[in-house]
Every structure is written in C-alpha cells, then in structure tokens.
Amino acid sequence: MTTSTATLKLQSEIPLDQEIENIIRSSDKLTIGTRKGTEILYGPDPRGLKILPQPTRERLEAAGIDISKGYPSVPDKSEVPIYLDEAFAIRNDDYPYVDRGKNADPEKKALLGAAKEVIHYTKHIGTELVGLQLADLTDKQRDELALLIGERGVVFFREQKLSPQKQLELGEYYGRVEKHPQGSQVNGLRGITVIWQDYQQQVLGSNRTFKNNNYNNFDFARNYPGAGTQIMHTDLVHEKTPAGITHLHLDTIPDVGGDTYWFSGYAAYDKLSEEFKKFLDGKKAVYVSAHKYLDRDDPFGGPKNIERVHPLVRTHPSTGWKSLFVNKSMTRRILGVSPVESDIILNYLFDVYEKNADIQVRFKWGPQKPGYGVSAIWDNRITQHKSVFDAEGRAARHGTRVTALGEVPYLDPNSKSQREALGLPLDE
C-alpha cells in the first residue's frame, strides 16, 4: 500500500510534457520533427560515407575535417528541441545586425574592377562574376558584394577553391550564422548545413519521386508527401531575423540536372498595380518553419511547425527597395483578411512570381572543373528559389550552405519600389 501511494505520488509530480520529453529522449525508437529514416542516428552518420562523392571527400579531407566516424552529422539528440516553445526561443533575442552593403561604394569599383568579367544572366536577377576567388576577397570587396547581391538577388562564382571553414568565415562576416537545430551538418562545424539530396533519397529514405516532387506547386495549402525544396521558398522565415545573405557552394555537380531557380521579389512587387501595392503595404502574414516540433499544450496532436509573423512587403536595408516577401512553401496566411481571401491573394502573389519568366533566372551549376566548386550567393530577403529535381537523388550532387541571418523584417513607409527608385515607368 505504501509503495503504491509513493509511485502514484511520483507520477503526479512529473508534468505530462516532461514525461513525454523523457520518453522521447531516452528511446532509441522515437524521434521528433521531420528526421526521416527507420534507423535513427545522431552524430556522424557512417551510412553517408558509402555514397560520399569523391570531389566532396577530397574537399573535406583537404580542409582537415574528420569523417572517420561518418558523414554528415546530425546534432546530438540531447540538443534537439522537443517542443515548439523551445525551438521558437532559439535566437529569439535582440542580436545586433550590421548591414555590410549599406556603406559600400555604389559603383563597387574594388569588386567589379577586379573581376575579369561581369555577366548579367537576365535583366532583373542573377549576375556571374568571373575571375575572383571568394576565399580571397578583401573586406571592401565583401561589402560591395553584399550590395551587388542586394541589387541583383543572386551572384554566381564558378571555379572556386573554398574550404567549409572559409565559407563559414564569409558567412559570419555577413551576419549571425544560423545553426540548424535538426539539419545535417559538416562534422564539427555547426552553421554549415549539408545540402545533399542523394543522402536524403538513398540513406534517409525520402519518398520524393519524379511523379510527386511537384505536387505542392499545384496546391500549396496541402502538404503532399515528398514536398521539398523544389517548391518556391525562402529559407528560415520562422526565425525572428530570417535568412539574409545565403551561400550555397556545390563541390559535386551532376553533368546534367540539379539546376536552381531564383525569382526576384523586387520585380514581383513591381508587377502589381499601384492600387494593389497600397493594399499590401503594411499587411502582415504568418510564416512557418520547414521542420516540426511538439506543441506542449497538445503533445498528442503530432508535430507542428513554428509560426512567426512578418511584414508581407519589406524594405531591403542596403538598397532601400521594397520586395514582396511571400513564400510559397511557408507563408501560410495573411492577417486581417478572411482565410478565403488570404488563400486567393497568396495564390495570386505566388503566380506573379512563378508565371513571369522575365523576373526569374535558372542556374546550371555545371560543368564542373575538376578540383573546383561553384558558389551561388543570394539574398533571401528579396528573392525566392527552388531546386529542380531532375537528378532524382541519383546523380551525385553535394553542397554546403551557410546562412547569415538578416535584420528583423520591416517596411519603411518611405521606401520605394525598384522601378520607382531607378526612375522606370510604373504604369506600363
């Protein structure tokens, strides 16, 4: 009788949410969020080594990264948040943001003068700089690059010799680097996210296929299986300060396939009528995370996304131009209008981005020069992007991504659209 009372008393002293957390953390069978795969692993993954492409292996080893126990790494289970409120609290502070492009030379002479060639891919978005090594840029050139990215949306660099450590250092120059609580990372280097579809497909058992990979491009409101980065999106919009300057470096590139699209948010905004712009200016919307966590108040309700409110139209701090800050994967609803109105408006805004070929760029990463990688650095505040899934996770493609977070998104009521600022006609 005494034992049973003590047991009951003990149980009642542990809150339910704590009890669930204890069970998840102590179980080999349970995980949280969107981590896939039947065999749950944390730390370096030995299975990844079996399919690690040779150019990637050479880059990692040359940089002194220890892959002897496996690759890539997933944060230790004890560090992964279980509940939404814990995940929401990550970086939910007043971290000072320094905008590197703001005081850069508007003509960018140090950067553009040192390039062998400057190739604008399209009128509105995408520029390649030839003949520069990202690892060797001076601070002045880095500042000018920040401004160029702020103006052109995305800037490409081919034939790069770039270690993960150097990539991280450049990211840290541009802002606070995001350290993902769940994502796969380069061993020992939190802040470098591994972008490796072959691993997702072949090791983690992603169910993305040729048939289903685009379903969410037809109906954003429904979460189809296989939905992923081929849906137009910007990164990390659930953060208090979402992604700013973001750098993907591919060290293994397929001969054919695996392209990436970027879309201009300045130009998407300028496609709208002046009356509709006025309606949207100042509206706010709910943005969600890609990864999921449990709701402490409804732990049996299944994993849920983090939600964060941001302005729908935002001002870029370097250029001062307005951009349409919607995101097909992660903007869920506009505040202050009905759900029906919100869906109709959002679908229209996504269409403006997707159906106007003149505000997009499609980047073919290859062909790869042996021993060199290719970098794309874009501004997630003023663009959306999506990957093309035609390599289907079978052709070797591996990259490392470093994301410098930006400022708390804001709309400066005195800021102008890009066309307005450049003196281009708004009514034709």
Ligand SMILES: [Fe+2]
């Ligand atoms: Fe992305």
